[in-house]
Amino acid sequence: MKQILLASLSALALSACAVGPNYVASTPTPKQAGPFIGTASTAVTAAAPDDSWWRLYNDPVLDGLVADALKANTDIRVAVARLDAARASLKGARNDLLPQTQLSAQPGYGRLPAIQSFGSQRETEQLTLGLNVSYELDLAGRVRRNIEAAKGDVSAAAGDADAVRVAIVAQTIRAYVDAGAAAERLAVAKRIVDLLDRSTTVTGKRVDAGRSEKLDLIRITTLRDQRAAAVPQIEAERQAALFRLATLTGRAPQELPAEAGARGDAPHIDQPIPVGDGRILLARRPDVRAAERRLAAATARIGVATADLYPRISLGGSVGSTGNSFSDVFGGGPFRWLVGSLINWSFPNTSAARARIAGAEADSRGALAAFDGTVLQALEETETALSNYSHEIARRQALVAARDGAERAAKVTRARQREGTIDFLTVLDAERTAADADADLAASDARIAAAQVDLFRSLGGSWQAPPAA
Secondary structure, three states: HHHHHHHHHHHHHOOOOOOOOOOOOOOOHHHHOOHHHHHHHHEEOOOOOOOHHHHHOOOHHHHHHHHHHHOOOOOHHHHHHHHHHHHHHHHHHOOOOOEEEEEEEEEEEOOOHHHHHOOOOEEEEEEEEEEEEEEEEEOOOHHHHHHHHHHHHHHHHHHHHHHHHHHHHHHHHHHHHHHHHHHHHHHHHHHHHHHHHHHHHHHHHHHHHOOOOOHHHHHHHHHHHHHHHHHHHHHHHHHHHHHHHHHOOOOHHHHOHHHHOOOOOOOOOOEEEOOOOOOHHHOOOHHHHHHHHHHHHHHHHHHHHHHHHEEEEEEEEEEEEOOOHHHHHHHOEEEEEEEEEEOOOOOOOOOHHHHHHHHHHHHHHHHHHHHHHHHHHHHHHEEEEEHHHHHHHHHHHHHHHHHHHHHHHHHHHHHHHHHHHOOOOHHHHHHHHHHHHHHHHEEEEEHHHHHHHHHHHHHHHOOOOOOOO
């Protein structure tokens, strides 16, 4: 046994390194790091994404709302608190590298048996003071691996906090976009209802004059009521977006500033969006960084578990004194001291330690699978966002052509109505068709703005340089 112990200690002392595998960061494959499939669209460019991407909207109100969200959002505060907890754990792990000290003081009052008093006073006061110092020789690297794992936890928590910030910024902008888009849709819906009101009036007069049937009036009235029913629904969607915006910026609904809901349309970006490539994406995505750091922490914990196969040696000492009074305690007579070492080693029964190693290795494999999955999900989300954005732009181009055609038709009918070749009801129908085309275009603008937000969020966003309110 003595020879085995000496051999183990000698090997550890000579190696002066921590047991367990050393973590090596994964690198993306050439296909993962290459250009995106969706960069073939003219709506995007392969340039590196902007950090404060919301500034591309050139909207000071939006800049202020984003700054408020980064400062006051409750989800961000929770994430920061978790990061602080991880940092505290790291501080505790680092403390294990230092000698551990313990002060003790034990005052007491007791009664001795007659046989032990030897004629002296049997009831006495007693005071015991002591100082214990211990230091673990980290020969197997258990403490260092534990610190390495704690550092990984801190970095992972920082990545999680960044991911929450990215999500909150995206949700804030999305709420602002939804409110503006709803206001635009609301204006178009009210214009259609107004046109249908005029059509109802004209049709009613034609029915009274015997130039139209009662069925025509019923049909146009029914259509008017159907379109009017959409107005309160759109208004409710706009209010819900503003309420969500208030919550995201850390406000009660009544506290949201009026300018936050003053915009009457969805914000636009009229330039190609820089998206970079796969390499830039995986470096920017905070969830990828967090998954990679969790993998590093899980790898380090294999070393922590492996260290239990080796002896754990601590050097220690203690000093103390016992007396009936303070003067006795600090006198030379009752003073005592002790210096020694403590060796703990579960040998040869290492089944429990090897079970912990197997569990740590399984956790590491799980962390690796989670990391690989996060990388693939990041690429999938980005390609999907690029596809949705480019196809919605193509759809909008077709809607613009349809809107332009409807406006030309309305212009022609107005000219013919002035010439007396057609009646006013035909003009109203043409104008309603043009208004319907405007409504489709407004809905497409809302989808494009939402697709932009989804694209920026999939790219990892940024929050390091929040704008001033």
